[in-house]
Amino acid sequence: MLNACSSRPTLPGQEEQFEKLQQAMQSGAYRPAGNFELDSARDRWLHDGVELDVEMLAPKAAGSYPLVIYLPSIGEDAGSGRLWRESWAKAGYAVFSVQPVEIAQALKQLEAERKFDLPDADELAAPAEADEDGGPGREPGGESWFGEKRPRQSRSARSSELHYVGHQYFAPDRLQSRLGHLYWAYRQLKLRAEMRAPVFAAADFSKVVLAGYDLGGQTVSAAAGEAFAGDMPGGGDLQSVAAIVLSPSVDLAEGQVRGRFQKLTLPMLSITGSEDNDPYAISSAPVRTALWEYAPAGGKYLLLLQGGGHKVLAGSELGGRFAAAERRSEAALAEGIPMAAGRRRGGMGGPQAGGSSWFGGSRTEETRRDQGYKHVAAVIGTTTAFLDMVVKNDEFAHAWLQEKANPWLGRSGSLKSR
Template sequence: MRHQLRYWLAVAAMVGSLGLISGCAGDPPDPRIKFTERVNERLATAYQPTHNETAGWDATWQLDQQAVGVTWLAPATHARLPLIIYLPGLGESSSGGMVWRKAWAQAGYAVLSVQGHAYDQSIFSSRQALDGDFRGLASSDYSAAALRDRLSTLQAVLTEVRTRAAKGDAQLAAIDWNQVVVAGFDVGAQTAEALAGALEPDVVSGVVIEPEALLLLSPYVEAGARRETFARISVPVLSVTGEADEDPFNWVSSYRQRQMLGESVKEAGSIQLELDNATHKTLSGTDLLHRPMKKADKGDDASGSASKGKGHKHGAKSAGGFHGPTGEPAPDPKQVAAIQAIAVAFLDSRIKHDSAATQWLQKDAPGWLGAAGRFK
């Protein structure tokens, strides 16, 4: 039990996305310290998975004349590992979702995050973004053509992963291709849904991956979607949304639209988690808290580069990994803890068939969640 408690202590240290940064003399107190303590307190009473030390890397691969961000994070072992393919949201790099990816890797999963350059943070330098036409930008990037492009990119990455593994890459060779989960946030959730059969077969033709489960953060449901579309999904799904899950592009009009997916999936073992205060940014798991800005920091975004605010002043709301304006409510520690704990328990139950995880989900999780949300 002691090593399991150390797991959540380590995960909680990542809640500030990249860990705590020691403050310099004269800096205001770092709010992540108190936030981490509150998340840690909450997680200590939840399901306790095993703990693994992790190792990883970030890279840009040139595939089919396209730049693709690829990020790897996994237990530091050569044992066979279940694979989680993580697909970040629109405007995020492959390093998005760090809070969730770190938790999954420490729980014993290899996590491969993939994001094509056409959908990463470079979108905010596009003409549409600079002109403030965020709905137009979303219209293009959520289209069927864009979805096919992302699926093609993912297949190219998976082919390259297998090639590198066959050539002796010990980390990639550890992947158990019979235990694959696809997780996605925002536009990444749309891609994940397609891989699980939520769209017509011709959309995903050529993609060689059969996920054992889906983990959807802010699931994508287009206007006018029919429930039968999501009833086609034949693997267990964890779907996470809530009343504050507002699309920064105003493309999905209401969180109730997102609810349809979780309500329509029929596969046994599926869960819909509805959180009261988890914003779209919280669901991203990216840069949940920033250090208070010093004078020298003003005008810079979270990565330290100059913020291009010209387009954002026209209306895109701040969201996970987005370089938009400030004003997003501070994340709720209970909501962050809920996503971490329930996601890891779901993975352990459905992929590792861990009876303790299954029992916690069925008997203890609803009561543990309490007033933070609803568990279905």
Template sequence: MERFTSHGGYAPQNYAVSSTRETWSHDGALLDVSISIPSAPGKRPVVFYLPGMGEGAANGELWRRQWAQAGYVVVSMQPKEYGEASLANKQGGAGDPGSPGRTAFSEAVLKNNVSQFLWGLGKIADRLRSGNERYAPLDLSRVALAGYDLGAQTVLRLAAAPKGLPVPSPVSAFRAVIVMGAPVATFSGKVAGDIRMPLLLVGNGRPDNPAGASAPEKSAWLGLPAGQKYWLSLERASHRLLSGSMSNGSYWSEVIDVDSSERGGRAARGRPGYDGVTGATSSAGGDWLRATDTAYGSGQTPVEYDALGGASSRGGGRSRNSAPSGGNRGSQRNTGDRSRQDIESQARAARQMAIVASVTTAFLDATVQASTEAHDWLAEEASSWLEDYAQWLQR
């Protein structure tokens, strides 16, 4: 991260982080909850992150870890019924997000997800009021929302109707919202017009998300009321990349391949190697740009590229997980087996993940903590730093 941000990116704090994961229950419903708390002193602002369809609370680890290291308590929530096992158990077959996606994005499901989030928020507020030491660092007067995919739909609804929600004390208001890979249709009509708080839309301009959205992403963004509205559109990025989840090689292959949803993306969820059930196993953490080392097939990367898109000085041999020299050579792939296009896709995806981590953190600092430095970076430096990897607009 330091190598990338030293070339014009936004450089936040870098605190140590501790995390826990629990399952909460109420009225027969189960809520998957992951809480990451930085070692920063005093009360800390809170980001509530809602993951996508078929993901657990431990997914989105790249973004959640980045925000926590920057000094935010990050609380991730996912109703179990739409979590890791939902595609296989309830939605008509593992690895087929097409039909389940359309069902999961219904108004009935949205209302249920909003209700479960508010219940979880209330439980956290109760624990804070009761003097639970684990929750002492949480400053619920400084709260931001963030969501990906199905979670993005939920945070949009929360952002559009903050005054009409039974939000528990001491949460006075949500200060900002980050929307990643949202179904564009959820921006239509009254929802878009009611979002007055600062908003960052992170997308890819492609209609390949599981809700089957087809309306232009930019048009959706322009429909929002002006005032601290930002749009980061990654060029030639997959919907999967926006999830911030990095668990294994097959998952990584979906991230770098913008056509994976039409080809191998659906099958990946049904393979034993897909880590949807244990999404937190990625050790990416603070040095998450190790994602460029992730396995292709047996664990060999064609060339190790840094986040700036250049060849790494470490050389292009094996990754840490590949077989030792002389072992099972026939199953390994070397540089000659991988096209230049694949190498460039890997480098581009790594840089774009760094861009999302940096821009979202600057947005949080500017809106939740009123950082002048972060605000000035977004207004004056972000656009040129992105080069041709992303488009950046603000209004």
């Protein structure tokens, strides 16, 4: 029974996943006017003794393109979020990504010692894996001093370590440091553009949008004006015209939930999911909409993915991985294995008995299987339309967001504005 619960169906190949994502983009998804071929540059910069990993994507065609600055999360380097960044660059934007190497490698030690993949919050509540003999899971290839394989680390221990690491990096002093790195990297980017460095020279600094995921989203919110404990460094000449926050970080322990978003006057797109629970236990799905709810009205959009989890917003998977995770859970139910209490509907998002789906309501198998691709397509389409509307004053993009987005999203999610 435990083996059945932990079995992993084979993922579709990259080509098949790409085709399914393209299918999800059809029938009403937002399509930008441009579809540029891309050029890229990757580098390492040093600021105050901290190494920064940077990457620039831009259209190959000569020209000056509005700049999007993307900030990844813990354990992600500057190459992360590629699905989002490539989509924006193909639509006619220069996309600059920056990440301190220490943050990119923050989970390396845990991975080396424990040999586990960073889980979603709901995975932390799943039953422990078992070995072929039905006993507790063992670390693959690892042996103790007495020649026996080491027991696999318990999920509660993994959870505790992630909580500790997460709370360290989301703390105000670390936020201050990241903001300092961001503003310095922006000045270096401008310097390289002035020197006509390849790829970097494509950036138009008169139209800058900040975007970030999870930890990067916290940095974006602070740069846009969210109030945090302690004095945050000024942005200098970095003046953004809009912001995109994927998986907004809303720590209730900070307090002043209604008041700390009052300076977020820029147009902003917040993106989250009904199962968007991070593995650090800092923010949970129900509170992530607070940024959209309490920021001053005017140009504020909220994309809420029905059934969407934390990992889908990282922009690293085409969609098949999320569909496979769903099929794995359903296979366990088919075998008669009870789900962990935290994963039942009303907890972390499991289905109830009686035929209801994972996403609240009866659905066909095909709809459930393709849900991951639709979520990825929703983020690509909505963010690109938001950029075109705010930066390029595209009337078609505005009309799509106001009139066509929700009919296309259907049961996959909803888009609200205020």
